[in-house]
Structure formats: structure tokens, C-alpha cells
Amino acid sequence: MIKSAYIHIPFCEHICHYCDFNKVYLQGQPVDEYLSMLKKEFQMSVMEYPVESLTTIFVGGGTPTSLNEKQLSFLVSSIREELPYDRNSVEFTFEANPGDLSEGKLAILHEAGVNRLSFGVQSFNEELLRKIGRTHKIADVYDSIEKANKVGFDNISIDLIYGLPGQTMEDFEDTLKKALELKMEHYSSYSLIVEPKTVFYNLMQKGRLSLPPQEIEARMYECVMEEMAKHGYIQYEISNYAKQGYESKHNLTYWNNEEYFGFGAGAHGYVEGKRTANYGPLKKYITPLQEGRLPLIETHEVSKQEKMEEEMFLGLRKMEGVNAQSFEEKFGTPISDIFGQQLTELKEKGLLEESAGTYRLTYSGKLLGNEVFQSFIAV
Structure with a gap:
């Protein structure tokens, strides 16, 4: 039974050096046409796979908050009009970059029923942020959280990355200290994985990427677990920590090996026992929808053996x-x-x-x- 939906917004104002998600530079892209076709995908998918009510909706990217206020309003209106969910019980999450969210954008999200924000903070070292391709400043983190609280958001998560090029143990301890001082409801902390087709991968191939030794990276992870526990956060998944009751219901859908829609360019889904993948390039995503077809590049019927394997390696997370x-x-x-x-x-x-x-x-x-x-x- 499908109970969740992931919605992909592939537009970014800058490209982070570690990111391997489907993304394109925002400038010059057919954003409005993409959002219209996304709405059409909602309609067609719900018609083909009827659901009573979604319990989680997650809008990720890319950078969803790179959309302007008019586009953001259209997106959340499309979600409200086309996807079935109970506003009073759904977990409705938006990913955001610090510095991208004006009070106007935050108000649009809050009024539309978005009740959870996930900020990509990554580090509290500005030199390191520049090295990894981030453009926000540390002040933007505090400003964005203050604005979100002012508008009425009371369920905020921040992401951190450790094992970054040139990162020391002392630097990461400082980042963790500053992150915990914010007393957020939820934290995600991931080790850097250098993926193909990223700036970091190209640098690594040329021998120009200096990563911390494996033992230091392991110590960083141990430090996260120790400090989160000291501050009263529950480690409920290998890389995620939350106050009681603030665990990410959407991500638990993945780890519980449950079904979900995957909407948008390059999005992956799991519906009626089939793993699905959408076209990534915008034109290839848009064209089938214009012709009245879902933009699927791949559909895989998951065998019982595969389901059991997934149950183990996802569940043990x-x-x-x-x-x-x-x-x-x-x-x-x-x-x-x-x-x-x-x-x-x-x-x-x-x-x-x-x-x-x-x-x-x-x-x-x-x-x-x-x-x-x-x-x-x-x-």
C-alpha cells in the first residue's frame, strides 16, 4: 500500500561538489513548464495507483526553495489539489538551503500545510563550506532558523557531513557543538561518499582530493553518536537522531521497505511491488507527460528474494x-x-x-x- 510521496525539484542556483542527485542550474530552465508537468504526473499516477491518504510527503532536490514565491505557491497548490492527504496528520517536509528562504516563501509553505523543514547546513566552517561548493554563510543558518520559527515552524532538521576534504577532528567537533546549541528537533549526520559524476570524484581521479584518514572519519562518527546521546537525542537510524516523537516518518518509509510514489525528473518510486525510475533530463521527463504518458525510463518487478534482501539491509539501518x-x-x-x-x-x-x-x-x-x-x- 502506497502511503508516501517523494517529489523532486531538480533546480539549483549552484552545484555542490559532492552532490550526485539529478540537478540542473536554475537559470534559463523551463521551470514553469516543469511544475505544470509535475502536476500532471501527480494526476496520472494517482489515477493509475489510487490511494486513500498519504501519511508523508517529502519535497527534495536539487533545491526546492530556489523556486520563486509564485512557483512555490503553484507547487504546493498542485500538491494540495492532486494528492490525497489529511493536513492534520501528514508529515509534510521541504528541503531548504540556508539563506534561500524569505519570510514570504516560509509563509507560503506554512500556510500550505508544510510542517517540517530540512536544512542542508553541512558544516559551521565557512572556509570548508566554500571548499565543498556551498554558498551560504554561517549567519544564514541562524537567520533562516529564526525566520522559520517566527513563521511557526517547530519541526526542523539539519544535515551535517563529516569526512570532508581537509576537515579535522577539532573542526568537526566545533561544527557538532554549534549544531547542538541550536536544539533542533532532528539531526542527520552522514559521512562523505565520493560519487561518480561529481566535482569531488573528478578531483579524486586526478589525485587532488585530500580526505581525512579512515580512522579519523570513524572517530567523527563515534563523536556524533556520543554527543547526540549526551544531549538527549535518540539514534533511531544509523545516521539519524531525533527528540522523542520527531523521527522522520518519511525516511522510515524507506527503511521499513514500504511503498511510495517518486515524482519528478530522475525520481525513484516503489509502487505495487515495482521499483520505478523517471527520466532525468528535463526534456525527456516533460515530453512523455505532454503526450499523456508517465515519464518512466525503467520499471523493475521486485522478486521475493530481492524484497527479503531489502528487508534486511534497509531494516538493519x-x-x-x-x-x-x-x-x-x-x-x-x-x-x-x-x-x-x-x-x-x-x-x-x-x-x-x-x-x-x-x-x-x-x-x-x-x-x-x-x-x-x-x-x-x-x-
Whole structure:
């Protein structure tokens, strides 16, 4: 059953050096036409896959808040008109860059029922922000949060990245300290992954990207876990921390291996047992919709084996882990029949623990999460 929707806005006023999401420079792009076709995709998708009510909506990018006020108003009106959801119970999130949000834009979002903001802060070191291609200043972070609070937002998340080029342990500790002083409801903290087709990847290929040693990166992650716990934040997923009741319901949709719409250029979805992918280039996304077709480049029927693998490597990201009884009820097969060898080996390595039929990452397992997750994927 589909209960969530991800909506992709691919426009950016600048391109960050680490970003591998589908994005284009805003200037000169057919933004209004894109938003009209996005509305059409909402209509066609809900007609093909009827849903009673969505429980989460997440607008990401790109930079959704790079849209001007008129475009932003059109977007949220399209969502309200075409997607079924209860305004009083939905978690409705917008990604935002510090400095992009005027009080006018914030008011449009708040009045439309957006009730959660996710700011891409990444670091509190301005020199480091420039190195990674960010254009906001530290003052913009404080200003944007103050404006959001003034308008009425009381559920705000900020993203941090560690393991950045030239980043020291002391620098990251300072960033973490300043982030926690803000007393946000939610924090996400990810290690840098150098992806193909990014500025950082090209620099790495030329030997011009100086990253912190692996042991320092691991210590940064340990520092996040320790400081978040000290400040009363619950680590509910390997990279996410929240005050009680402020966990991201939308992201839990992914980690619970549940179905969701993926709207927009380059967006991925999971509907009626099929993984879907939309065309990324704007023209290739827009043309099918103009012709009355969904802009799908790929549809993959997920096999039972793949679903079980996904259940493990997504579910083990959560600190609550994977329950053997729930697994058997969902798939009609004991978890030990499918993954008994992997579970035994990971427990012997000290990466997994099992209690009352539930498997969870150990402390060491969190540090070596990718090794754990990859063990459940068939070669």
C-alpha cells in the first residue's frame, strides 16, 4: 500500500561538489513548464495507483526553495489539489538551503500545510563550506532558523557531513557543538561518499582530493553518536537522531521497505511491488507527460528474494533492527532459512546481536555498517 510521496525539484542556483542527485542550474530552465508537468504526473499516477491518504510527503532536490514565491505557491497548490492527504496528520517536509528562504516563501509553505523543514547546513566552517561548493554563510543558518520559527515552524532538521576534504577532528567537533546549541528537533549526520559524476570524484581521479584518514572519519562518527546521546537525542537510524516523537516518518518509509510514489525528473518510486525510475533530463521527463504518458525510463518487478534482501539491509539501518517473527509473517519463510549463515557470521564477528528474536547492529556494526548490509545482497 502506497502511503508516501517523494517529489523532486531538480533546480539549483549552484552545484555542490559532492552532490550526485539529478540537478540542473536554475537559470534559463523551463521551470514553469516543469511544475505544470509535475502536476500532471501527480494526476496520472494517482489515477493509475489510487490511494486513500498519504501519511508523508517529502519535497527534495536539487533545491526546492530556489523556486520563486509564485512557483512555490503553484507547487504546493498542485500538491494540495492532486494528492490525497489529511493536513492534520501528514508529515509534510521541504528541503531548504540556508539563506534561500524569505519570510514570504516560509509563509507560503506554512500556510500550505508544510510542517517540517530540512536544512542542508553541512558544516559551521565557512572556509570548508566554500571548499565543498556551498554558498551560504554561517549567519544564514541562524537567520533562516529564526525566520522559520517566527513563521511557526517547530519541526526542523539539519544535515551535517563529516569526512570532508581537509576537515579535522577539532573542526568537526566545533561544527557538532554549534549544531547542538541550536536544539533542533532532528539531526542527520552522514559521512562523505565520493560519487561518480561529481566535482569531488573528478578531483579524486586526478589525485587532488585530500580526505581525512579512515580512522579519523570513524572517530567523527563515534563523536556524533556520543554527543547526540549526551544531549538527549535518540539514534533511531544509523545516521539519524531525533527528540522523542520527531523521527522522520518519511525516511522510515524507506527503511521499513514500504511503498511510495517518486515524482519528478530522475525520481525513484516503489509502487505495487515495482521499483520505478523517471527520466532525468528535463526534456525527456516533460515530453512523455505532454503526450499523456508517465515519464518512466525503467520499471523493475521486485522478486521475493530481492524484497527479503531489502528487508534486511534497509531494516538493519534502524536501531530497532529486524524482527524474525515479523519477517516470517511478511514473507512466509523463517529468516534463518534465508539468511542463517550471514546472521551467524555477523554475530561471530561482533557486528550483529540478537535478543528476543530481533537482530540489531552492535556498536562495531554501526561503524562497519556497509559490510553488514552488503552481506545480505546476492552476488
